[in-house]
Amino acid sequence: MAGVFITLEGVEGSGKSTQMKFLADYLRGRGYRVLITREPGGTQIGDKIRDILLNPEFKEMDYRTEVLLYAAGRAQHVSQVIKPALKLKKIVICDRYIDSSLVYQGFGRGLTLEDILNINKWATQDLEPDLTILLYIPVEEGLRRATEVYADRIEREGIEFHRKVHEGYRELARKFPKRYYVVEALGDPKEIHREIVKRVETLLKTKKRIGLKWYLLLTRWLTPRSG
Numbered sequence: 001m002a003g004v005f006i007t008l009e010g011v012e013g014s015g016k017s018t019q020m021k022f023l024a025d026y027l028r029g030r031g032y033r034v035l036i037t038r039e040p041g042g043t044q045i046g047d048k049i050r051d052i053l054l055n056p057e058f059k060e061m062d063y064r065t066e067v068l069l070y071a072a073g074r075a076q077h078v079s080q081v082i083k084p085a086l087k088l089k090k091i092v093i094c095d096r097y098i099d100s101s102l103v104y105q106g107f108g109r110g111l112t113l114e115d116i117l118n119i120n121k122w123a124t125q126d127l128e129p130d131l132t133i134l135l136y137i138p139v140e141e142g143l144r145r146a147t148e149v150y151a152d153r154i155e156r157e158g159i160e161f162h163r164k165v166h167e168g169y170r171e172l173a174r175k176f177p178k179r180y181y182v183v184e185a186l187g188d189p190k191e192i193h194r195e196i197v198k199r200v201e202t203l204l205k206t207k208k209r210i211g212l213k214w215y216l217l218l219t220r221w222l223t224p225r226s227g
């Protein structure tokens with residue numbers, strides 16, 4: 001089995017960090033090697049880019065600059081952290097990925113989705129998640145949870161912006177039903193965790209089956225035919 005790449009998406013305060021920790025603990029308990037990471041960030045270079053992106057002082061930032069900075073951090077993240085971990089057959093769980101750029105800079109800022117997707121495909125060498133878990137929560141509740149203590153540059157955008165982001169996530173989930181798993185994220189965190197575990201276990205079983213098929217094909221191919 002090659003590595004497994006899982007991403008978590010959702011508006012601020014939807015519970016991504018909380019559920020990532022629960023899921024990582026669960027999978028480690030089951031004996032899997034797990035790497036958890038987040039965007040923007042995940043590398044030293046990425047953390048510097050993150051500081052620029054989220055700094056509320058930079059009100060002048062052009063939306064295109066924003067797209068490119070996110071993509072630059074992501075390029076580094078994929079090549080330095082995510083791909084090497086997948087090569088070692090780890091389960092990589094990432095808090096936000098390309099879909100965040102599509103909803104925030106595409107649906108939110110109004111830039112063309114196709115452009116953002118192409119830039120990001122190039123930046124990530126076409127690395128797609130096996131599964132994307134969308135934590136779905138009313139915008140107001142997410143913002144209330146997320147900004148209780150501090151709001152970063154993106155979180156300080158108006159409610160209309162966040163509504164577009166929210167709507168954007170719904171669209172993406174409709175567009176990529178195979179990759180997306182939508183979880184209602186208003187309830188008890190433990191209950192949400194159990195739902196996520198069920199879906200992830202299914203994914204792991206499928207991956208194992210595919211791995212076994214390849215193994216059998218390979219051994220058949222390598223075995224000298226008699227007669």
Ligand SMILES: Nc1ncnc2c1ncn2[C@@H]1O[C@H](COP(=O)(O)OP(=O)(O)O)[C@@H](O)[C@H]1O
Binds near residue numbers: 012015016018146188
């Ligand atoms: N299901 C939930 N119900 C109520 N509060 C939650 C739930 N999940 C997370 N929280 C709380 O909401 C806040 C934001 O959660 P967090 O996991 O940091 O969200 P995100 O990483 O998506 O921004 C935290 O204070 C967290 O403890």
Ligand SMILES: [Mg+2]
Binds near residue numbers: 017
């Ligand atoms: Mg978080």
